Amino acid sequence: MLALNAIFRRPPTDPWSGAEQAALAASGLLEMAELDFVDAAETVRAFYHAGIPREMESRFWRRTTLEKLLANWGGELDKARTWLRERDDGVRKVASA
Numbered sequence: 001m002l003a004l005n006a007i008f009r010r011p012p013t014d015p016w017s018g019a020e021q022a023a024l025a026a027s028g029l030l031e032m033a034e035l036d037f038v039d040a041a042e043t044v045r046a047f048y049h050a051g052i053p054r055e056m057e058s059r060f061w062r063r064t065t066l067e068k069l070l071a072n073w074g075g076e077l078d079k080a081r082t083w084l085r086e087r088d089d090g091v092r093k094v095a096s097a
Contacts, residue, residue, distance in 0.1 A: 003041035004029075007048050008066055016066075023070035040077055044069070047080035050087075 002012050004024070016024075024030065029037060052060050060083050062076075063069040069076055 003038065003045070004066065004070070007041070007045045007069065010066070020067045020070065023067045027070045027073040029070070029073065043084065044077055044080045047076075047083050050083070052083070056083075 001016070001024075005012055005014060029040075032040070047060075048062050052062075060079060063072065
């Protein structure tokens with residue numbers, strides 16, 4: 001849960017609401033292997049903490065609450081992976097020019 005708190009820069013001691021706990025249980029994250037969980041949480045954290053260029057904001061908007069993030073975890077993880085892939089492709093194109 002600390003990794004998930006970090007996504008929204010919440011202190012580790014912040015209590016979770018009942019709705020957040022229910023969303024976590026429904027997300028399937030608790031059944032993931034630990035390394036898969038850490039990788040997924042870090043991918044989403046990197047996306048949520050990144051500066052998204054204005055022209056990309058409509059495609060890569062982010063949830064504003066932990067509850068909504070957890071309720072839409074699969075889609076948010078896919079969006080984060082897509083953003084990271086496109087960002088990395090852009091970096092490679094600039095570097096090779």
